[in-house]
Amino acid sequence: MKKVFVSSTGAQSGQSLAAWCIAEIYNSRGFRIGFFKPFITRPILQNGQVIDKDALLMKRYFNLTEELNILSPIISEGIPGDEVVREEQLSRIEQCYEMVKKDKDVLIIMGAEKIFYDPESPYLPDGILVNKFDAPVVLVDRFQNESMSMYSILAIDSFLKDKVKIVFLNQIPLEDMETVYNKLIPFFQKRGTPLLFLIPKDRILSSLTVKDIVDLIQGEVLTGESRLKNLVESTSISSTHLKGSLYLFRQIYNKIILLGLETEDLNSPLLSPKVTGIILTGGRRPAPVIVNTCGDVGVPLVISPFDTFVTMEKIQKQQVHIKENDVYKLKRFIQLLGGETAIQKIINEI
Amino acid sequence: MSWIFKINHLSDIEKEGIYRILIPPSIFHTFHIHPILFLNEKLERLVRFYCPPQDNATLIEIKQSLSDPDSLFFVQVSDTKDRTQIRLDFIIANDPKSERFNIDVDALGKDTLFGRANRNIPEEIRAMQAGLAPGQVRRGLRITGEFLKCLEHFCRILGIKSILLEALFYHNAIIYEKYGFSYFEGFKMMKRINELFQPGKILFEKLDGSTPFRQIGFHRTIRGRSWAIHDGILNDIDDEIIEGGWSSPKMYKMVDKPRQISSFPDAVY
Numbered sequence: 232m233k234k235v236f237v238s239s240t241g242a243q244s245g246q247s248l249a250a251w252c253i254a255e256i257y258n259s260r261g262f263r264i265g266f267f268k269p270f271i272t273r274p275i276l277q278n279g280q281v282i283d284k285d286a287l288l289m290k291r292y293f294n295l296t297e298e299l300n301i302l303s304p305i306i307s308e309g310i311p312g313d314e315v316v317r318e319e320q321l322s323r324i325e326q327c328y329e330m331v332k333k334d335k336d337v338l339i340i341m342g343a344e345k346i347f348y349d350p351e352s353p354y355l356p357d358g359i360l361v362n363k364f365d366a367p368v369v370l371v372d373r374f375q376n377e378s379m380s381m382y383s384i385l386a387i388d389s390f391l392k393d394k395v396k397i398v399f400l401n402q403i404p405l406e407d408m409e410t411v412y413n414k415l416i417p418f419f420q421k422r423g424t425p426l427l428f429l430i431p432k433d434r435i436l437s438s439l440t441v442k443d444i445v446d447l448i449q450g451e452v453l454t455g456e457s458r459l460k461n462l463v464e465s466t467s468i469s470s471t472h473l474k475g476s477l478y479l480f481r482q483i484y485n486k487i488i489l490l491g492l493e494t495e496d497l498n499s500p501l502l503s504p505k506v507t508g509i510i511l512t513g514g515r516r517p518a519p520v521i522v523n524t525c526g527d528v529g530v531p532l533v534i535s536p537f538d539t540f541v542t543m544e545k546i547q548k549q550q551v552h553i554k555e556n557d558v559y560k561l562k563r564f565i566q567l568l569g570g571e572t573a574i575q576k577i578i579n580e581i
Numbered sequence: 582m583s584w585i586f587k588i589n590h591l592s593d594i595e596k597e598g599i600y601r602i603l604i605p606p607s608i609f610h611t612f613h614i615h616p617i618l619f620l621n622e623k624l625e626r627l628v629r630f631y632c633p634p635q636d637n638a639t640l641i642e643i644k645q646s647l648s649d650p651d652s653l654f655f656v657q658v659s660d661t662k663d664r665t666q667i668r669l670d671f672i673i674a675n676d677p678k679s680e681r682f683n684i685d686v687d688a689l690g691k692d693t694l695f696g697r698a699n700r701n702i703p704e705e706i707r708a709m710q711a712g713l714a715p716g717q718v719r720r721g722l723r724i725t726g727e728f729l730k731c732l733e734h735f736c737r738i739l740g741i742k743s744i745l746l747e748a749l750f751y752h753n754a755i756i757y758e759k760y761g762f763s764y765f766e767g768f769k770m771m772k773r774i775n776e777l778f779q780p781g782k783i784l785f786e787k788l789d790g791s792t793p794f795r796q797i798g799f800h801r802t803i804r805g806r807s808w809a810i811h812d813g814i815l816n817d818i819d820d821e822i823i824e825g826g827w828s829s830p831k832m833y834k835m836v837d838k839p840r841q842i843s844s845f846p847d848a849v850y
Binding site: 468520547 | 629631633635636637638640642655657659660661668670671673686687689690691692693694695697698699747749829
């Protein structure tokens with residue numbers, strides 16, 4: 232059985248998407264996929280039980296038979312550094328690991344939020360788990376600047392004794408892509424390992440859907456139910472985006488316009504943002520002409536119970552977390568990695 | 582890069598410092614709001630700014646009390662494609678002490694879009710009788726002139742040459758004319774409306790008391806004409822220029838170069 236440990240240099244790096252991507256690469260080639268995430272780092276409550284969102288995504292997408300409390304068993308509540316707790320955790324991890332690896336060809340093991348040692352962290356350091364499982368590491372780094380990425384990768388590879396095989400350098404601003412390509416790729420090529428993949432900051436990967444926003448603001452959808460998968464890259468209160476029959480909305484002051492791509496345009500990411508939804512704030516129901524106008528042009532219309540300020544605050548605070556419905560993001564991530572050529576390189580390297 | 586978009590990229594303190602120019606100073610005194618901290622006597626912050634970095638619009642809202650459903654002052658300005666212009670999207674100034682008329686919601690509680698999408702006739706009658714114009718839920722604060730001075734000052738600082746807006750109602754257009762605005766679109770319609778409200782002409786004749794908003798004598802005042810137009814009087818006549826009824830005129834003002842336009846000479850409010 233092949234094991235792959237997916238780790239990260241920090242929060243919000245794209246680690247979940249990377250883990251899903253590696254799993255899908257093997258899954259698409261007919262391998263039986265297993266998933267294991269020792270620590271619950273993205274908790275949600277389901278039927279009174281705390282479960283991990285990544286474990287839930289993997290279980291559903293890959294039809295894994297193991298229970299969620301086996302796929303991601305540990306809720307870290309102990310005091311950081313408590314040796315007794317640590318022993319108990321390791322024992323539980325060992326027990327669950329034996330169960331999740333059964334009848335699998337490839338086991339994706341996902342680390343906690345960051346691989347660097349943090350005395351305040353409630354989780355066991357990823358380094359201990361990497362060594363325990365003796366697994367090659369796919370490291371995900373959210374790009375900040377070339378120097379920071381270079382030294383992070385070198386430091387981690389050094390303390391993991393060359394176990395880092397692949398690095399996804401993620402969310403690189405487009406304007407930095409060329410510099411990163413010219414500086415980091417030759418450096419690591421010369422060094423031999425790890426294999427570096429540059430992933431640009433991408434509008435599709437960083438978008439929410441209209442449905443995400445509806446859930447977030449506890450909104451009510453008045454029309455456009457079939458288009459709730461439209462992407463939302465940004466929001467605006469300005470009426471300049473309103474053309475054609477949507478011009479009517481210029482006269483409404485309590486509105487937020489959602490801008491992004493429609494689902495059918497996902498393969499044309501260079502298109503300008505369109506109006507992909509409109510939120511009426513303040514909880515007041517609009518006149519039928521307003522609803523019908525949106526219905527006619529196929530733009531979802533949503534009422535928010537909150538005023539414009541509170542609604543926007545809720546949207547802006549939201550962090551993009553990957554979910555099982557986000558298959559388009561998975562496909563986009565693989566596409567940005569380099570498609571089939573990249574897949575072959577990844578398989579060869581791991 | 583246009584100005585609002587550019588300012589929205591500054592820190593909160595910086596952009597609030599710039600956008601406070603848009604708040605008429607009398608509001609601070611009248612409603613006992615600290616002009617620097619935006620706090621009332623209970624130390625509640627009553628002024629809210631919405632100006633995120635990715636947007637090309639900014640919104641300022643002031644309430645007398647945080648729990649009030651209506652703002653006492655609400656303004657939204659936005660960039661246009663031309664960085665020497667600014668668009669005044671909305672300006673609402675309500676006197677919170679005055680009676681509220683629910684012309685903005687119908688009997689089912691649905692938004693009427695200030696009576697433009699559907700209407701709450703009983704409330705509109707009450708509002709009209711109380712001296713309000715169409716679209717008003719309360720008496721105004723009479724600060725349009727003061728606000729426009731603030732907006733022009735804002736424009737002068739940034740080198741913005743003109744202010745654009747759409748006049749939602751007839752009375753709005755006439756008031757903006759008085760403050761030096763001219764027309765991109767709609768001047769012919771405004772002039773024609775004035776002609777047809779003259780005694781003996783078709784709009785004058787239509788003021789026949791057939792609805793509470795079409796009373797005899799309404800042609801003499803800005804407010805009277807505005808109510809009649811709001812009531813759809815323009816749709817009841819066959820005229821080449823006014824075809825299709827009321828359409829919000831697109832207006833502009835050159836900063837420091839007011840025009841002397843009057844489509845309703847010697848108008849009384």
